[in-house]
Amino acid sequence: xxxxxxxxxxxxxxxxxxxxxxxxxxxxxxxxxxxxxxxxxxxxxxxxxxxxxxxxxxxxxxxxxxxxxxxxxxxxxxxxxxxxxxxxxxxxxxxxxxxxxxx
Amino acid sequence: xxxxxxxxxxxxxxxxxxxxxxxxxxxxxxxxxxxxxxxxxxxxxxxxxxxxxxxxxxxxxxxxxxxxxxxxxxxxxxxxxxxxxxxxxxxxxxxxxxxxxxxxxxxxxxxxxxxxxxxxxxxxxxxxxxxxxxxxxxxxxxxxxxxxxxxxxxxx
Numbered sequence: 001x002x003x004x005x006x007x008x009x010x011x012x013x014x015x016x017x018x019x020x021x022x023x024x025x026x027x028x029x030x031x032x033x034x035x036x037x038x039x040x041x042x043x044x045x046x047x048x049x050x051x052x053x054x055x056x057x058x059x060x061x062x063x064x065x066x067x068x069x070x071x072x073x074x075x076x077x078x079x080x081x082x083x084x085x086x087x088x089x090x091x092x093x094x095x096x097x098x099x100x101x102x103x
Numbered sequence: 104x105x106x107x108x109x110x111x112x113x114x115x116x117x118x119x120x121x122x123x124x125x126x127x128x129x130x131x132x133x134x135x136x137x138x139x140x141x142x143x144x145x146x147x148x149x150x151x152x153x154x155x156x157x158x159x160x161x162x163x164x165x166x167x168x169x170x171x172x173x174x175x176x177x178x179x180x181x182x183x184x185x186x187x188x189x190x191x192x193x194x195x196x197x198x199x200x201x202x203x204x205x206x207x208x209x210x211x212x213x214x215x216x217x218x219x220x221x222x223x224x225x226x227x228x229x230x231x232x233x234x235x236x237x238x239x240x241x242x243x244x245x246x247x248x249x250x251x252x253x254x255x256x257x258x259x
Contacts, residue, residue, distance in 0.1 A: 062144035064208035074218035
């Protein structure tokens with residue numbers, strides 16, 4: 001299940017990472033229009049980013065992040081060919097991770 | 104070779120393989136992640152969400168924080184928000200949508216190599232102030248901007 005897309009670019013000593021994940025991101029507040037029942041919450045809770053095995057950033061998310069989340073961040077260092085790894089875990093315990101090389 | 108010995112060998116091989124998998128981290132993809140702060144996301148008002156996520160609700164308004172968000176969001180389900188700051192030693196950033204049922208949308212822990220920059224897309228229930236709260240040198244700084252929402256993104 002490849003649910004993560006990563007674009008990482010190093011320029012002037014700073015690496016910009018852009019990532020897209022595919023996830024429904026249900027808040028738990030929305031109602032099913034046909035049955036009137038609440039759709040249970042199902043959203044990513046934690047995202048972590050690693051550069052060559054070292055964690056550079058972790059994010060805690062609530063249900064208020066849009067469906068199919070986009071996240072971008074920058075860090076110092078990082079060279080072309082270095083590995084960037086993004087992993088997420090959701091509130092149902094599902095998880096995924098993806099690795100990509102910096103351009 | 105008797106039946107019991109064969110069984111034993113089979114089991115031993117299986118256990119061995121499983122242990123190796125745990126050891127190499129194959130079965131533990133979440134081990135690098137920090138503790139999830141459920142309390143902060145369950146909080147219904149801005150102050151308690153901030154106290155739970157950032158340790159305090161004492162904010163200082165700061166010009167050194169740049170919050171980029173649209174003036175009018177046509178669709179509250181997708182509101183692009185970019186936070187950047189020129190403050191030194193930024194360790195955490197939180198994005199707050201004050202009128203949401205749970206105001207804290209997300210918080211980011213940045214290590215020392217990170218630039219003070221985060222960009223994402225949030226959901227907003229209705230027109231409200233979006234705040235970026237930045238923790239630098241242990242103090243909290245904030246910048247806010249009103250975003251008008253024409254269609255809500257949280258339910259309905």
